[in-house]
Amino acid sequence: MYSAVREAGTPSAKPYERMVNWVYNPGDFNPSHLDKIIADIxxxxxxxxxxxxxxxxxxEAGDLTPACSDRPRLWRDGVDLLETRQCYIVDDIGNDPQAVSYLHAISRVIDASDSIVLNHAMVAPEWLERDKLAMVGRAAQLGLKVPRTVALPFRRHAREGLEIVRREIGDGPYILKARESGTGFGVLKADTFEQLRAGVDIAAQTGKGYLVQEFLPNSGDIRVALVEGEVVTSMVREQSAGRYLSNIAQGGEARAGADFSPVLDDCLRVVRELRASYLCVDFLITDDGPVFGEWCTVMANFSQFPEPARSELADAFFRWAGRLLERDALPA
Known part of the structure; x- marks a missing residue:
């Protein structure tokens, strides 16, 4: 099991620095939008x-070199960032397998030190933070209502999974998406089995893992943010007219202060099961009631929320990060 935010505390003789470092791979972003994304965040x-x-x-991940000699080190421009205890967010979901592996190396050497990877905020295997199939499976085990989901085999075997898709899900419509991805990137709605088959043929060439889910007609989704076991805030994301994605990065619209009472018990059950100190849990809003979508750790950050939810979550986030950072450590 994984325990990266050091739930019990780890004694540290090193000084701490109140700094959050967001480590990312610029190759995962459209070059024409990268500067704007970085500036906005x-x-x-x-x-x-x-x-x-x-x-x-x-x-940038490429500016860092993880190493270990007498202790874990993370070099940047001749300076070992792990000389002081700091906070990190490591964006380790991407399209380049080698880059993702390197981001894992960075996050794991930080975990081996007394610094903190904030997006490793649950006592569970680290892949449970980002693998949508694993999330759906665990949520179903906990009694949450989930969409019917099938993981596709790899490469030339991908079409073999379509027989199971038809058996488990039926004749559509479907959603085809990567098992590890975010912001609604590359999520394809297929209205017919023929369209799905063509989409699967393309997805099979990417080298990423994909899954198929039933498409559930919905009016958007609700995201509930919980910090240290308590709900901090919530928002509803709605699709623009004529669209099927509610992700803000894909043109969805958000409003704060959504009524989360119908999903409160489910959210608390998930947080307790994962022993998650920071988690956002998403549910599709359907005519048959809320259906679990996914959960996200710190990558579902406060900047995505509209005000006043943004400031409410930011306050809770930095108080939480500060307590983790200062536990058993010395100020710089």
């Missing part, structure tokens, strides 16, 4: 962080 994070005495910075 930096603006929101820097202002919120400063209110709590934190600094914030983006760090």
């Amino acid at each position: 930096t603006d929101r994070w820097t202002a919120q962080a400063a209110r709590h005495g934190f600094g914030f910075r983006f760090v």
Whole structure:
């Protein structure tokens, strides 16, 4: 089992620095939008962080070199960032398998040190943070209503999974998406089995794992943010007219203060099961009631929420990060 936010605390003789480092691979972003994405997030994070005495910075994964000699080290421009205890967010979901493996190396060497990977916020295997099939399976085991889901075999075997799709899900419509992805990127709605088969043929060439889910007509989704076992805030995301994705990055619209009472018990059950200290849980809003979508750790960050939910979650986030950072450590 995984315990990356050091639930019980780990004694540290090193000073800590109130800094959040967001490690990312620029190759995962459209070059024409990368500067805007970084500017928007930096603006929101820097202002919120400063209110709590934190600094914030983006760090390209290619500028870092993890190592271990007498202890874990993370080199950047000749400086070992692990000389002081800091907080990190490691964006380890991507399209390049080698880059993703390297991001895992970075996050794991940080975990081996006394610094903190904030997106490893659950006492569970780390892949349970990002594998949508694993999430659906665990949620179903906990008694949550989930969409029927089938994971596709790899490469030339992918079509073999279509027989199971038809058996488990029927004749459509379907959703085809990567098992490990975010922001609604590459999520394809197929209205017919023929369309799905063509989509699967394309997906099989990408080298990523894919799954198929039943498409459930919905009016959007509700996201509930919980920090240290308590609900902090919520939002509803709705599709723009004529669209099927409610993700804000794909044109969805958000409003804060959604009524989360119908899913509260499910959210608390998930958090208790995963022993998650920070988690956002998503549910599709259907005519038959809420259906579990997925959960996200710190990658579902406060900057995605509209105000006043954004500031509410930012306050809870930085208080939580500060307590983790200061536990058994010395100020710089």
